[in-house]
Every structure is written in C-alpha cells, then in structure tokens.
Amino acid sequence: MSAVLDVRGVVKAFGENVVLRGVDLAVDEHRVVALIGGSGSGKSTLLRCASLLEVVDDGQVLLDGEDITDPRVDADAVRRRLGVVFQAYNLFPHLSVLDNVTLAPVRVHGRSRSEAREEALGLLERIGLADKSGEYPDRLSGGQQQRVAIARALAVRPRVLLLDEITSALDPELVGEVLRLVREVAEQGMTIVMATHEMGFAKQVADTVCFLDRGVVLESGPPDQVLGDPVEARTRQFLSRIIDAGRL
C-alpha cells in the first residue's frame, strides 16, 4: 500500500531557527496519525509545509505519489485536495455557516450552488448543526465553530485531513464534542494527520503516534508503545510532563 501523504526528509528554517531538520512521515490511506511534541517543536510548521502554506527548504512532500513541493506544481490545485483545520479563526466571520461550508465547493471546485448547498446541509446535519446553517460564526460556541470548520474541510472531499491542535483554544467542556466528531470522521475512513495534546484521544483513535523533537520524528509507532512504553528518554520526559499537567 503506498502512502497518501509521504513526507521525506523535510527541512524548514525561519532565518537562523532550523525548525525541521529532516522529517520523515508516511501516512497510509484510512489511517490516523497523531503528531505530538512540545510547544515549538514544529508540529504546526510540519502541517503548514504539508499544506503548502510554507515552502520547504529541502526534502519532499508526496501526495498520492506526486511531489507537491516541486516548484512547478500548481499549489492552489494541490491545496484543493487537502482539508485543513487550525487552532482558531478558521471560519470567516462575515459569512454564514452555510456560506463558509459551500465557499470552496462553489468557488474552487466549480460545483453548482444548489448541489453544494444540499451537500453542505447534509454535512451540517451529520454534525448536528443543521439548525445553525444561517447563523454567523460568532453566534456559535467555540466547539460548534470547530465542528463547522471540520465540516467545511470535508466538503471538498479531501484526500487527507490535517488538523492542527484544533481543541487547544477551547474551553475544556467543549473539547469532547469536537474530538467525538474527529473520531467519527476517522471511523468513516478519512486519512488524518493531527497535531494534538490530547494524549487520551491519540491513544484511542490514532493508528500511529509520532513524537516530534528537535526537528525530527524521534519516535513513532502504535500509540500503546509510544505513549505507554516509549523507547526514547526524551519521549518519556515529555509524557511525564504531560501527565503532571493532568492530560493523560
């Protein structure tokens, strides 16, 4: 089985600050990869490189075998095949929930308005927010906003869903509903890469956990192994800090 997303030796620096020093990461179809690591370890940078929001300095990212970091590649066309959700400020505040979801299908994928609308309403129904389709994002709770952001990403039928700490900015009582949706989406077979601090969730839902440290994937494997019995001392250190913070 060939990987949907294949990150090979990616290097990325901001000036003097070398954030990624040769990251390798292969994500097979229908798999969920959880990206863990300390704050500033480069999780967001890696996801931004994979979604072509940053230009890599070296290495490659392959999407379905195609090198998308090749400068001759049409970056807009590549992004159309990806779904991305960030920590916050995902939804466009001047557009209704429905318009947020139909924007890309209509403007980017050239679907008809009525078709996009119908599909968007179906998605909103699925996430239990059909009654909010006419509302503006600021009338929704943070958890509802993130769920709409996931629905919007799914509306373009992406090959892979990239989630960057999508629950980190939420009040604790809103985290559950968002993670439940991610689990559902994963169970339906979506390929997912998610940077997260929710170790319990990673343990239950991820097929692979990757620990990012000092610009490389220091350790990766099944969650039970990486989270339960890590090989690397630095992974253990990181996890014990997380446990102290009460998140495992």
Next chain:
Amino acid sequence: MFAVVAYLVVTSSPGWPRVQTTFFSLEVARDSFPSILRGLWLNVQVLLIAAVCVVVLGLGIAALRTLRGPAFAPLRFLATAYVDLFRGMPLIITLYLVGFGLPALRLQGIPTSYFVLGTVAIVLTYSAYVAEVFRAGIESVHPSQRAAARSLGLTHRQMMRIVVLPQAVRNVTPALLNDFVALQKDVGLISVLGAIDAVRAAQIYVGQTFNFTPYVVAGLLFVLLAVPTARIADAVSARARRRQQSGSTL
C-alpha cells in the same frame, strides 16, 4: 449654560452691532442663498464622484502595499511612494499643481474643466489617506483567516476579494466615514481653482457687497451636509464596539 453665557458675552460686546450686520444680515443671507445653494450642488457632485474614485483607488493601493514576497517589491515601492507623496502634500498645493499645472502643459486630452481637475486633485490626496486606512484594515484580519482561505484552495485574488477585503472594510468603516466627513468640507477647496461652488459663489457675493454673511450661509450649509454622515459614523462605531465586546475569541 455655557452657551447662554457665551451668547450674552458676544451680544453685549462693543463690536457686536457691527459684526451682526456684516456677518449675520438676514437680508443678505436671503439674497445670496440661491446662488450659494446652486454652488453647493457642484460640491455635492464632486463629493459623490470623488468618494467613489477614492474608495476604488484607495483599495487598489492598499492591496498593492500589502502584497508579500520579494517579487512585488517594485509595486510595493510605487504604492508607498504614492501614499507618501500625496499624504504629505497639502491639498491646496495639489489643487494648484493639478488645476493650473496640468492644463498649462497643453497636452491633447487633458481636461480643462476646473470641476474635473479639482476632483482629480481631491481624489489624489484622499486616496492616499484612505489607502492607509484600508491597509490598517487588511492587516487587522487575523493571519489564520488567510491560511484558512488558501488551504481551501482559493487563489490569492479570491482570498483578498472574498475573505480579506470584506472583513478589512468592515473593520475600518468608522474611520472611513470620518474621512468622508472631512472630504465633505474639503470639496469646498475647489473654489481656489475658480470653479463656481458654494464657497466661490459666496465669495463673489462678498466681493460685491462687502458683507460677510454669505460665508456664514455657505459654512452652515456645509455643516448641514456633514451632520447626517457624522450621525451614521457614530451609529456604525457603536455597532462595531458592541460586536467587538460580544465577539468570542474563536
């Protein structure tokens, strides 16, 4: 209270009777009113045309100034130079240079109407100001909004048009309305070119009668013109404040 005191002080001052007849003569006001009002119509036309041009040009310049990446450095430089030049230059100098300088070149196709030239000068100055307002608005849009737009596959143009500019404009509407109020009175400056606007009409009348009442009439008309916009600006600011207070962080 203060107004009453001020009124009493002014009306009891030794020079008041004379001031009253030369500045506040009802008779002169009645006589000069029709021609001043006709002049004001010219100001209103300049105002409306200039406002539209200013918004379009200002948006364009702001979009150029906020382009990122080294490839756009020349465009950014030109836009910055434009803003520096016309924001720094006093409007009255720009009016003289455009109004008297351009026609003196005697080039084919250069308009000679002071109405057109005055409008051009005003647009040059105000678009530089408004470009800066728009730029502030564009930069106030959270970077994640751009990332979200691009990751949906929108092109840079689509991102600007559909996501960034609508939010930018909404964020700076109070500031824009403020500039509109300023523009409403600055259109009176086209009188220095000789266009027969409200100010010029008043001036002609003053020249004939040596009574300054027409200036007061013209001034009051400009104030009346500005009041509705000022109230709208207040309402919009209040609404924006409410939205900011109720808006969540996510």
